[in-house]
Amino acid sequence: MIVAWVSEVPTGTPGDLWKARMGTLASVHIYPLKGCRAVDLGAAAVEPWGLAGDRRWLLVDADYRFISQREHALMARVVVTYGPGAGIAVAADGHPPLWVPAPAGEQAPDPELLKVTVWGSTLLAAAAGAEADAWFSAYLGEPARLVYLDDPTRRAVDPEFGADGDVVSFADGYPLLLTNTGSLRQLGEWLAAAGEQPVPMNRFRPNVVVTGFEPWAEDRWRRVRIGPVSFRVAKPCGRCVVTTTDQVTGARGTQPLKILGRKRRFGQSLVFGQNIIPDSPGVIRVGDPVEITEYAPYPDAIPSAT
DSSP states (O other): OOEEEEOOOOSSOHHHHSOOOEEEEEEEEEOSBTTSOOEEESEEEEETTEETTTTOEEEEOTTSBBOOTTTOGGGGGOEEEEOGGGOEEEEETTEEEEEEOOSOSTTSSSOOEEEEEETTEEEEEEEOOHHHHHHHHHHHTSOOEEEEOSOTTSSBOOTTTSOTTOBOOSSSSSSEEEEEHHHHHHHHHHHHHTTOOOOOGGGGOOSEEEESSOTTGGGGEEEEEETTEEEEEEEEEEOOGGGGBOTTTOOBOOTTHHHHHHHSEEBTEEEEEEEEEESSOEEEETTOEEEEEEEOOSSOOEEEEO
């Protein structure tokens, strides 16, 4: 996906449109197993590849290609929580609970490594074992294997939008996803005007949610500081069918993609949120100050992903 910067911006001055430089960290979220239920946190360690524990586990199909809610909406109903030693507890209605130890460390010094694919990246990951494979194969109704990213430095960020040494876990492409409550509020107003129900922020599966900013202010951000940690804004996030999926029931609808197609289409992408890359490790906490430390040149402010 190529990102361009175009001058299709609302009328007004930067001060009128994006006057807030300071806001607050409203919430923090990780997704231990890519595609499954979020875990809401009060604080999280920021690591080079993302928030600690975020998307270190992955399901792959018979061809070792990643599986997500795009193909299986009912993954939203799978509750995954961490236990000792980076192992996970898995629960879903109608299925027995499952404990999966992490296939790494002293208890598994020589795990089976599988070559798995996430979008355009192919990397090695540790196989979780036959019991976990059987559980998820039964849940999804097709062959599946569970793997763990025992070495999170194996996968590089797209060099077009990152720097040398930038790495990412099993997230779609970037260490963290940031969203803005002001933008969600505007989106909800658009939906209500169209006779539709507003959608919650969890539809967008963010890692960090910020508040105190104008709608779509994030389109112009280039560097953001959250608490003690500085982040680069890599590119806008193009949205997919996952945003139409209820993150509790797994039911699929049509919104907010339809309204984003009318209001937030840039090139071939429907944009909501920004992908960000940490400059250094640290710990962020709900309630931390959020400061915008660098903006895109005005008026070339609105992202276009084509």
